[in-house]
Amino acid sequence: MKYGARNKIEATVKSVKKGEVMALAKFSVDKPHEMASVLTVESAEELGLKEGDTVMLVVKAIHVLPVKDA
Amino acid sequence: MKYGARNKIEATVKSVKKGEVMALAKFSVDKPHEMASVLTVESAEELGLKEGDTVMLVVKAIHVLPVKDA
Amino acid sequence: MKYGARNKIEATVKSVKKGEVMALAKFSVDKPHEMASVLTVESAEELGLKEGDTVMLVVKAIHVLPVKDA
Amino acid sequence: MKYGARNKIEATVKSVKKGEVMALAKFSVDKPHEMASVLTVESAEELGLKEGDTVMLVVKAIHVLPVKDA
Amino acid sequence: MKYGARNKIEATVKSVKKGEVMALAKFSVDKPHEMASVLTVESAEELGLKEGDTVMLVVKAIHVLPVKDA
Amino acid sequence: MKYGARNKIEATVKSVKKGEVMALAKFSVDKPHEMASVLTVESAEELGLKEGDTVMLVVKAIHVLPVKDA
Numbered sequence: 202m203k204y205g206a207r208n209k210i211e212a213t214v215k216s217v218k219k220g221e222v223m224a225l226a227k228f229s230v231d232k233p234h235e236m237a238s239v240l241t242v243e244s245a246e247e248l249g250l251k252e253g254d255t256v257m258l259v260v261k262a263i264h265v266l267p268v269k270d271a
Numbered sequence: 272m273k274y275g276a277r278n279k280i281e282a283t284v285k286s287v288k289k290g291e292v293m294a295l296a297k298f299s300v301d302k303p304h305e306m307a308s309v310l311t312v313e314s315a316e317e318l319g320l321k322e323g324d325t326v327m328l329v330v331k332a333i334h335v336l337p338v339k340d341a
Numbered sequence: 342m343k344y345g346a347r348n349k350i351e352a353t354v355k356s357v358k359k360g361e362v363m364a365l366a367k368f369s370v371d372k373p374h375e376m377a378s379v380l381t382v383e384s385a386e387e388l389g390l391k392e393g394d395t396v397m398l399v400v401k402a403i404h405v406l407p408v409k410d411a
Numbered sequence: 412m413k414y415g416a417r418n419k420i421e422a423t424v425k426s427v428k429k430g431e432v433m434a435l436a437k438f439s440v441d442k443p444h445e446m447a448s449v450l451t452v453e454s455a456e457e458l459g460l461k462e463g464d465t466v467m468l469v470v471k472a473i474h475v476l477p478v479k480d481a
Numbered sequence: 482m483k484y485g486a487r488n489k490i491e492a493t494v495k496s497v498k499k500g501e502v503m504a505l506a507k508f509s510v511d512k513p514h515e516m517a518s519v520l521t522v523e524s525a526e527e528l529g530l531k532e533g534d535t536v537m538l539v540v541k542a543i544h545v546l547p548v549k550d551a
Numbered sequence: 552m553k554y555g556a557r558n559k560i561e562a563t564v565k566s567v568k569k570g571e572v573m574a575l576a577k578f579s580v581d582k583p584h585e586m587a588s589v590l591t592v593e594s595a596e597e598l599g600l601k602e603g604d605t606v607m608l609v610v611k612a613i614h615v616l617p618v619k620d621a
């Protein structure tokens with residue numbers, strides 16, 4: 202399968218906590234990998250992003266979609 | 272600073288491509304790290320997520336927020 | 342009202358399940374309709390999207406906003 | 412493959428428009444299907460969602476992830 | 482109309498910049514208003530959110546849906 | 552810190568309600584501020600957005616990220 206998304210990260214399930222409607226799953230990611238961000242040019246310039254900079258990539262857990270072989 | 276998000280990943284900028292309104296930044300992530308996903312209990316059960324499973328975490332680049340020391 | 346979103350789909354409520362904080366609503370969509378996706382040009386090219394292709398559109402339920410006549 | 416998302420809609424590509432960084436793809440959806448929304452209980456109660464109600468489901472195109480057989 | 486969302490903020494358009502596919506609109510918000518955030522209990526506890534705390538609410542522009550009277 | 556996001560709004564915590572997995576936090580925003588939205592050019596033109604227009608900005612609570620001084 203091919204996905205219309207830039208971030209596809211291999212991970213191992215560590216835990217799953219279930220509430221009534223929503224669940225929280227945790228994963229470990231052990232291999233180096235790439236990530237990508239789309240942001241406005243204005244935001245990129247305000248951050249002054251340039252090659253070699255160290256940044257923190259913040260992602261709310263709700264935006265992470267787990268996919269598993271059937 | 273503390274962030275109301277489960278995923279906070281240290282990364283290094285590799286490239287930034289700017290269009291007229293939107294930009295695409297790429298990063299390398301070199302250290303092992305954790306990730307988290309919030310999904311419906313229904314989805315978690317359909318996936319049958321359990322400790323030790325290998326999954327792919329798919330995240331659209333638009334949901335990745337870069338944060339940098341001022 | 343006019344909405345700054347490409348996807349506006351008429352639907353009928355089938356069920357609502359309430360937890361403590363979050364609820365999950367299910368709908369049936371009976372009429373043919375259009376959908377739209379914004380993705381990076383890179384992702385579109387990796388998918389090789391072209392007219393007539395069959396695809397699956399995956400959307401996390403959290404991104405679906407129900408709107409109802411008052 | 413199994414996806415940690417409630418909405419998985421079969422669709423046919425109608426057009427793809429590419430900018431410098433972002434692309435907009437349009438699809439037709441011809442078969443009846445289900446959809447799901449996660450919202451706060453407060454929002455569900457404010458809407459007064461109940462079985463049989465007609466609603467409009469609004470989804471920004473950026474939240475739609477196309478997936479295609481490789 | 483009623484919306485299945487907690488944040489509904491009255492605003493005035495200040496500018497619209499159009500690229501090929503995406504546009505960036507800016508708004509001024511002049512009246513005091515409420516906002517709401519849904520996050521994991523873990524994140525809320527890590528932040529130690531309590532009444533009276535001053536926080537910054539960060540929202541990517543892509544997640545803001547403008548709605549206008551027809 | 553600098554954030555790759557256009558919306559950074561100062562707010563005061565009013566309440567926090569915790570479920571099993573997810574929490575809902577409410578805030579008051581007392582000062583005039585700016586907001587920004589990214590949407591497709593098609594959506595911007597369908598809305599006919601122009602300087603001085605009054606709009607409502609709808610944001611699902613899940614997309615609001617609280618950040619707090621450590």
